[in-house]
Amino acid sequence: MSRPPLTRSVWDVDADDFPADGAVHDRARFLLRYAILAPSSHNSQPWTFDVHDDEIRFAADESRWLDVADPDQRELYVSVGCAVENCCVAAEHFGFDPQVEYHDPASTGRVATVRLADGAPADPHPPELFDALTTRATSHAVFEDRPLAPATRQRLAALVRDDDVTLQVVDDPDTKAAIAQLQAEADRLQMDDPEYRRELGHWVGLGALGSSWLAARVGQAVVTHLDIGDREAAKNSKLITSAPVVAVLTTPADDPPARVRTGQTFERVALLASLQDVAVHPMSQTLERPETRSRLADLLGTTDSPQHLFRLGYADESPEHTPRWPLSEFLTGG
Numbered sequence: 001m002s003r004p005p006l007t008r009s010v011w012d013v014d015a016d017d018f019p020a021d022g023a024v025h026d027r028a029r030f031l032l033r034y035a036i037l038a039p040s041s042h043n044s045q046p047w048t049f050d051v052h053d054d055e056i057r058f059a060a061d062e063s064r065w066l067d068v069a070d071p072d073q074r075e076l077y078v079s080v081g082c083a084v085e086n087c088c089v090a091a092e093h094f095g096f097d098p099q100v101e102y103h104d105p106a107s108t109g110r111v112a113t114v115r116l117a118d119g120a121p122a123d124p125h126p127p128e129l130f131d132a133l134t135t136r137a138t139s140h141a142v143f144e145d146r147p148l149a150p151a152t153r154q155r156l157a158a159l160v161r162d163d164d165v166t167l168q169v170v171d172d173p174d175t176k177a178a179i180a181q182l183q184a185e186a187d188r189l190q191m192d193d194p195e196y197r198r199e200l201g202h203w204v205g206l207g208a209l210g211s212s213w214l215a216a217r218v219g220q221a222v223v224t225h226l227d228i229g230d231r232e233a234a235k236n237s238k239l240i241t242s243a244p245v246v247a248v249l250t251t252p253a254d255d256p257p258a259r260v261r262t263g264q265t266f267e268r269v270a271l272l273a274s275l276q277d278v279a280v281h282p283m284s285q286t287l288e289r290p291e292t293r294s295r296l297a298d299l300l301g302t303t304d305s306p307q308h309l310f311r312l313g314y315a316d317e318s319p320e321h322t323p324r325w326p327l328s329e330f331l332t333g334g
């Protein structure tokens with residue numbers, strides 16, 4: 001199946017183009033222009049949207065699932081959750097009260113439904129998050145050696161509004177060093193697996209990861225296969241130990257709704273971080289291997305399941321936007 005080209009023009013979405021007097025169906029579709037700007041693992045954009053009047057049905061697109069890196073589909077659903085959150089932030093901006101319902105994808109084929117009710121939300125997002133929808137980007141930089149401002153930490157923590165999702169913030173050097181070791185171990189295991197490298201090379205080859213140094217490095221290494229595991233392990237463990245904060249989102253349940261909620265929480269944090277000039281970098285390898293994932297939970301002293309791990313800090317350069325496939329690629333049904 002051929003896909004339309006990736007493009008960066010999707011980032012130029014203009015709020016003035018919102019069809020305020022249009023049918024609710026058209027207004028709902030406009031919100032999805034923001035949904036596709038969400039982060040996703042390998043920028044695979046593994047979502048589909050089905051708009052029915054005031055209802056937007058979100059599903060995971062298994063043709064875009066990273067079945068080698070993500071065999072238990074954790075990243076798949078976290079990524080869809082990020083798109084759900086962007087949609088909700090945009091919906092509130094344009095005057096809706098978005099109501100999210102979660103589903104069991106195995107029985108419904110759907111992950112979540114966002115219903116666009118009229119009126120003011122009982123617990124609204126900070127309105128400024130809307131501005132970050134078109135500016136947020138993942139950073140791969142080495143972060144500066146300075147702590148996260150306490151007020152920023154508090155504001156980020158306050159965004160965790162879901163009782164089922166916990167944000168663990170790690171800033172002590174010993175725990176960061178232990179997490180860096182898990183990362184190094186997972187990097188070696190993943191990069192030793194030819195199927196993992198093939199899958200990563202596929203997405204790099206499509207251009208999904210843009211032309212960042214990460215994509216260039218990994219793309220080159222996937223071709224040469226030279227000591228890639230050791231190099232990634234050394235680089236990534238340094239990225240972790242040098243970050244002022246490593247954050248982990250955990251949930252008591254380990255199922256698709258918990259992962260969608262994790263994605264929503266992460267995206268909220270990433271949007272606010274972007275407005276505070278705080279760089280954000282998810283690092284998934286530790287969670288991709290069951291053995292390192294369960295050791296991470298032990299290290300954090302939790303019986304919850306770790307769902308998403310990311311670095312937070314300050315970087316002296318702003319990352320570039322990665323491209324996206326256009327919205328038409330993801331619309332299904334009526």
Ligand SMILES: Cc1cc2nc3c(=O)[nH]c(=O)nc-3n(C[C@H](O)[C@H](O)[C@H](O)COP(=O)(O)O)c2cc1C
Nearest residue numbers: 039040041042043075078079137138282283284322
């Ligand atoms: C569930 C999930 C897992 C991710 N894992 C990683 C990762 O392991 N390493 C990394 O560099 N970026 C990771 N990312 C970031 C994506 O690569 C990034 O979101 C994508 O390339 C789009 O770029 P953007 O966030 O700058 O728009 C992850 C993102 C999500 C949502």
